[in-house]
Amino acid sequence: MKKLSACLFVVLGVISLTAQSPVFHYFDQKNLIDIQGQVLAIDFEEIYGKKSAFLMLSIQSEDQRLFQVEVCPQWFFTADIAVGMRINIRGSLLENSAGTTYLIAQEISLQGERFTLRDSKGFPLWSRSGGGRHGNRKGSGGRGKQ
Amino acid sequence: MKITVKYIAILFVLSIFSIGIFYFLNLNNRRAVEARTLELAESEGRTIEKVLGTASVYLLDKGEAHLIRFMDEIFSNDQVVYVAIKRSGSLLHAASKYEGYLPLDSEFQAVKTFSSPLGEIIEVASAMKDRSGQPYTAHIGYFFSAIGEIRNAAKKNFLLLTVLQASIILIIIAFLYGFSRQMLRKEMEIQRQKEEKEKFQEISLITAGINHEIRNPLNSLYLSYQMLEPLLDHANQEAVFHSNSLKREIKRVQGIIERFSNLSRVMPVRREEVDLEQFFVDMQNVWAGMAVRPEISHHHEPNMKVSTDRSLLTQIITNVVSNAAEAGASHIDIAITTQKGKTVFSIKDDGPGIRREHIKYIFDPFVTFKASGSGIGLALTKKMVLQLGGRIEVESTEDHGAEFRIYL
Structure with a gap:
């Protein structure tokens, strides 16, 4: 049963990650949602041209919806993340032409740690001068907690 | 305040x-x-x-x-x-x-x-x-x-x-505060000196009266004694005892009157270079005549000299040492140092000390906290110190001795 579930997750992950990201996708501060779910797949994509590859997650929410989540450049997020982990995400919801539900993450909670990735208007915190690495960790547990 | x-x-x-x-x-x-x-x-x-x-x-x-x-x-x-x-x-x-x-x-x-x-x-x-x-x-x-x-x-x-502005204001305020405190302290000092002067003026009047009313009859009494003394039967032991007793009491009263007079008298100051080494050699002779003599030590820098009145300094040190000895001190230590251009005589004893509530009256004339005392010694000492342009202060804890400091 466990093997079957794992295979299903991988298949779903591959399907969702092969879906294209929206053409004019941007962080819409009026369209924020919170989702809770499980990581189905982890990938890295060069979605902003030649800039650093972005961490992309495929998530299945508790109501069984599938989300493709744009997190941050891979160098900015170095917390331990693995397929099957439970995750809470707040982000800006977009829908692309292919109908995939696309989310630009603002904040991620993973294993008791909270990572702030963008400010309230969607400004990416990795672009701040002296922004540092690993996101803004908050909450209890884990490395570099605040 | x-x-x-x-x-x-x-x-x-x-x-x-x-x-x-x-x-x-x-x-x-x-x-x-x-x-x-x-x-x-x-x-x-x-x-x-x-x-x-x-x-x-x-x-x-x-x-x-x-x-x-x-x-x-x-x-x-x-x-x-x-x-x-x-x-x-x-x-x-x-x-x-x-x-x-x-x-x-x-x-x-x-x-x-x-x-x-x-x-x-x-x-x-x-x-x-x-x-x-x-x-x-x-x-x-x-x-x-x-x-x-x-x-x-x-x-x-x-x-x-x-x-910056806050700092400037605080500096100005601090300066004003310091200045006003200094003025207030000066005013209080002037007031204190005035009160002291008035007190001494009152004492002068009393001692002048005593001089006038007692000294002359006492002198006549002593003269009569001197005339009577050769007529005594010296074989009569009782007569000799009473004669000696009379003479001693007359001398004691004369001594008291003399000290009373000193309180009101303006003492002339004759300054000279006093070599402390020699001064303490001379003091040994003075202390030798004391009725109760505690152990006295003194220390100062070699070849140290003080510009002061030798006679007044002798009386000052003697008075303070006598006061400690009468209070019951067994050891007195005299240290002479220089602080901010002043010579400081620190006279420390291991006597019973002075009660806190008594300290502020210790230099007042006719005030004594000893069983036998006239209350003149320390008042006279202070007068002499002032006469030399100095000041005297005392620090003491009951049962832990006392320290008199004289700044000249």
Whole structure:
């Protein structure tokens, strides 16, 4: 049963990650949602041209919806993340032409740690001068907690 | 004392009030600078908005692609953060220097400013319609770093000015406080000296009366004794005992009267270089005649000399040492040092000490806390010290001895 579930997750992950990201996708501060779910797949994509590859997650929410989540450049997020982990995400919801539900993450909670990735208007915190690495960790547990 | 407390309270309120006024003036100034800067930035934004509007209408007439190319050209400028074109409220084209950052509001606003982690951003938006009447808006967001710089400079200046002004006020207040305290202390010292003078004047009157009323009859009495003494039968032991007793008591009363007189008498001061080594050799002879003699030690730098009246200094040291010996001290230590140009005689004993409530009366004339004492010794000592232009103070804890310090 466990093997079957794992295979299903991988298949779903591959399907969702092969879906294209929206053409004019941007962080819409009026369209924020919170989702809770499980990581189905982890990938890295060069979605902003030649800039650093972005961490992309495929998530299945508790109501069984599938989300493709744009997190941050891979160098900015170095917390331990693995397929099957439970995750809470707040982000800006977009829908692309292919109908995939696309989310630009603002904040991620993973294993008791909270990572702030963008400010309230969607400004990416990795672009701040002296922004540092690993996101803004908050909450209890884990490395570099605040 | 009440004046001091009131004065301090007034100074405190005044300083807080002054700092408060300067704080609000500086804050007002800072806000005015910030507001004016923002006004200038928005004015510049309105000019850009007019240019953008005119150009966009012209380009849109040629086709959407022209407008998009124009916006992309603008986007290539370093200061531009993002550009966007909306058609009928939906995003037609956008570009951002920061991944996914496009802070567009749903409500149209020709010029707006907002903060970002990298500084102030001005967004200029222009609304237009194409030939078919379809509405478009073009948005350009660009950094106006000067706003942030001016704001930071205003903030820095505000803090600097406030701290500087507060420091100056506090220094002035501290100076005023110190000055007034000094004046008050001087005034109190003058008052104390006046009271002391009045007290001595009263004592002078009393001692002058005693001199007049007792000294002469006492002298006659002594003369009569001297005439009577050779007529005594010296074989009669009882007569000899009473004769000696009479003589001793007359001498004692004469001694008391002499000391009373010294309290009111102006003592002449004859200064000379007193070699302390020799001085203490001479003192040994004086101390040898003391009824109760404790162990006395003294120490000072070799070849130390003091410019003072030898006779008065001898009496001063003798009085203090006698006082300690009479109080029951078994060891007295005399240390002579120099502090701030003054010679300090520290006379420390291991006697029973002085009770705290007695200390302030210790130099008052006719005040004694010993079983047998006239209350003249220390009063006279203080008078002699003052006569030499010095001061005397005492420090003591009950049962732990006393230390007299004489500054000459």
